[in-house]
Amino acid sequence: MALKKKRTAKSLSHGRPPTVQRPKSISRKATRTLINAHHVLEKRKAQAILKGDKAEEAAIEKEISALGGIKSYQQASLQGQRNDRGGDSSKVLMEWLEAAHPALKEKASAGDSLRLLEVGALSTTNECSKSGLFSMCRIDLNSQAEGILQQDFMQRPLPQDDEEKFDIISLSLVVNFVPDAQGKGNMLLRTLDFLKDPDCLASTEMGDFFPSLFLVLPAPCVTNSRYMDEDRLDSIMESLGYTKTRYKLTQKLVYYLWTRKRLPIPRRKFTKTQTRTGASRNNFAIVLRTSPG
Template identity: 65%
Template structure:
């Protein structure tokens, strides 16, 4: 079932800068500070661009340059993938999949198709598992095996042969610069996943098609506009059910299985305060429903 277009599709380059391959070592504290600062500045820049505020845009771009520009941000992003920093998030996914079906790695027949959005590496655990035919995309790929592509501009699949069994959005959704754009990204995943009625192996129907989603933990645990139950309500409206979740001090991991069609009529999810307090962040997801 197709997803109706709802408003202007956002350009993800406003939110998630590119990555490079061989970063120099950066301390844990410096990595965290640089990523957070760059993230805040990119949001300010996107807001200035949206308002046509050229002066503010120039000022923010100067601040980004003072931090070392995109190159330093790229180094910090890849540094966080090191094993001594928590490592590859796809390890969590593979652990979950094996716990849900210990035999899924040895099933006969065609391999599962996986789309990894915002891919940093071609050698993560999922890539080396031998289970998936991988397709990796990133806004500014600098590695063979990763296609340079904006997910929000990716051509829509013509049929199921071009759709995927699983999509990975690991630390991608939080880089979309506005709440409406995040909702559009989640809606767009439905276009690229196989439908819940797909006649896949009966052994795998409780696992696929699915969405692996990783966010900074404060997006869920300390946002004034988001919490666990609200996130679940949004995903349930999109036809997803939570199969697995894990929260650490820094990250929240989810495996959402697509088990039903998009809700019709689709509920509107607005940016409403769920928690008060000056220390809260403003992470939110807005879904414009069938009634607008």
């Protein structure tokens, strides 16, 4: 009888969503080390795939599994979202949108909430979710909670009409996890397929903020990369039709709100070009080979 009860308890615990129970706390240093290790291994794996080296790919996959796979990466990311670790990045977004809150609340009360697509969602209780101002759609490669659809943004079916498009897309610490430079560019390019057309809210008090892309990157991606700096990122985003509306740089992260102001400029391409020298630089890069528009 005791054995039966023990099995029942184990089954219930196993079926409980991971976000119900907080993962065991680990230090800031251990969290950062784990996340960085995943990034390095994913980049090596992508390089092995490009070379067609199946043995190397399998070996790296074993290393990733030994670290706990994508679940361990997500737990580390969730750890970083705790209030005592700086909180979730959507707090910055909600602060930036403060001037638009009355209009957003009015639309929400009328049952016409603006639509927000959160890519790489880890929680259903972050600031943008709790605000009640948006109709939320959350997706992630490995869903950690009910209310988050398990889906790859790059494989998500394209919207069939404006009703299926979004007013804002959140890519918070997502682009930097894409293992290759062209993949990063393709992800930014793909946001245009899911955002509403520019000027859809231009005549309202929300026109300065929507449609838009909320982008968050580790600060060194822009401040210490061989192939990326602020001017180059500005040029890439402007070629896609975005205008930088808000910007915030901290010691660890850089936050952007890019408002879609016009259609993209066709035939503008960006290759992997060195912008800084120095042995201590990282290799973060964004390549746009596909012509937008």
